[in-house]
Amino acid sequence: MAEAKKVNDPSRFTGVERTAIFLMVLGENSAAEILRHMGPKEVQKIGTAMASLERISRNDISYVLQEFLNLIHDQTSFGIGADDYVRRVLRQALGEDKAEGLIDRILLGRNSKGLEALKWLDPRAIAEMIRNEHPQIVAIVLSHLDPDQSAETLSYLPDRVQSDLILRIATLDGVQPAALQELDEVLERQLSGKNTAKSSMVGGIKMAANIMNLMDSSKEAIVMEGISQVDEGIATRIQELMFVFASLIDVDDRGLQTLMREISTDTLVVALKGAEEDLKDKVFRNMSKRAAEALRDDLDSKGPVRLSDVEAAQKEILAVARRLAESGEIVLGGKGGETML
Template identity: 60%
Template sequence: MPDKKIKPAAAPVEESDAIAKIGGVQRSAILLLALGEKDAAELLKHMGPKEVQDVGMAMASLTNVTTDQMEAVMRHFVSTLETQTALGLGSDDYIRNMLTNALGEDKAGGVIDRILLGRNSKGLEQLKWMDPRSIAELIRLEHPQIIAIVLSFLDADQAAQVLSQFQEKVRTDVIMRIASLDGIQPAALQELDEILEKQFSGASNVKSSNLGGVKTAAEILNLLDGAVESKVMEQIMDADTDLGQELQDNMFVFDNLIDVDDRGIQTLLREVASEQLLLALRGAEEGLKDKIFKNMSKRAAEMLKDDLEAAAPAKLSDVEGSQKEILQVARRLADAGEIMLGGGGEEFL
């Protein structure tokens, strides 16, 4: 492929005060509502299941959107669009080589599979559109190794919800199998995809198989309910101390956000609702609270401090739930290259 000269990326579009505190998902929801039912439906067709779910929930929860906010979102969208290029590159080889050169072979493998494998897989891909309970019922009687492969293909938050539907013994077994996965033969993955596709009717075409591993297992564990996560980790440590320690080293919990740089924290805060942040900070270390306050405007920080002092007692499960929701946002931003996460951590309070 001949070299292409591409202009340097345009500077980020500045945000107006009217939308500075509105998260990215909420802005998308406002934009879709402003476009109208028909045009919004056409845009939703091009989104993945998780994106549709997030935007749909945001649309359903929108209240008291002002005219200024609506107009500001539209202006920001148009301004952002004007900075984008119309260049399109569709070659699988080009995508594979570009990502490998940029990220290195090890890191690029999973990203490539999510793009190319996910695009061509039909049976497995359809699971992403199903609710966790239905997926659990579909695979409940399968061998734990099959369950591990299926959960490795799903997004971590969806996989965690599916795993929660199983009995305690099965959860531990499956997590250990996910952590021990070191690639899957394409023929085996294609066979699994075809079996699932027959249940949905249709055909399949799977190309690659780099799923599972300690990182995948740790991401799923991170998103389990706090009590369930602790129990699973306890059982894994009893069964295999080395594996348990490796999982702990790869887990990223709320207080690890203190290792994110200031720009990353600011990016994250733009995506998080103030009520969600208020609840999550109830269980945070003082150092992380200070870092959050430092990366807000002086007025916003003072208001948040006052709200924290005046807030009524909250259930630990609710606090942990808000923390894990914010971690999901952080991982999404990290996957998109907008922030950098780092470090392992301890379990939740």
């Protein structure tokens, strides 16, 4: 297995960890002010990084600050080239996908506050709030949430509407400003807030696939079957973009090694009980001979495992894989071709 970066190598830090270090250097008040402008997922990710950082040396701090200075060194005066600067800083700090959401809101005016406020709510509460709305409205709301939050919210809605909602999300290209503003105002009234929304582009095949990736496996097949009955072409396109456990076969060796360092042996053993032989072989090849033999022994000695446990372990590994992909540490290659998730 490839060696991890040395402890005294500042470049070992991910973009999120560098952001956490930078905010900690700024101090509580400044850091709090910056975090106030971020979404819940970004705050949670950076907060987790802050809590887990250890052995931070003066050299590490100097590296992070110098990197920041290098980033702004070539910038002109304020207001000139600011858009490009914001894009680069956010993408480096939070990863491509997470940054795009903030870029939309900051640069393009896509700041639907009523919808954004939902990201701080529990998925069950969101489901209760929208369950009696028109399906198209529900699809718009789900498209605005992060995929994991959408998947959990969808699980609390009636089974009979789940396929229809995913299909609507997949075929949703955008929302007219007036319609979005009306929806935002309704949500603001329910959440006791104010509205400044203008417009937003939401939905699409990729969003539908991301939500499907994070749904419970027992419901995933049912929903896909329902979509296939309505529009087989869209169902196929969604499946092509979905990154499932079997898709780990397409991750390069270094990426797979990075992923396995983040996973417990117990979780890996359970997940591999339901894996194809070619994926198992790839995992073994990316371990030391001794570790591979130990893993084989664990698999052979492991008794029957419930399908639900296998699926849960695979979902856990996929969640780690997406986290690593978002931070730029690995690249995920799914059926639809190599892509950053």
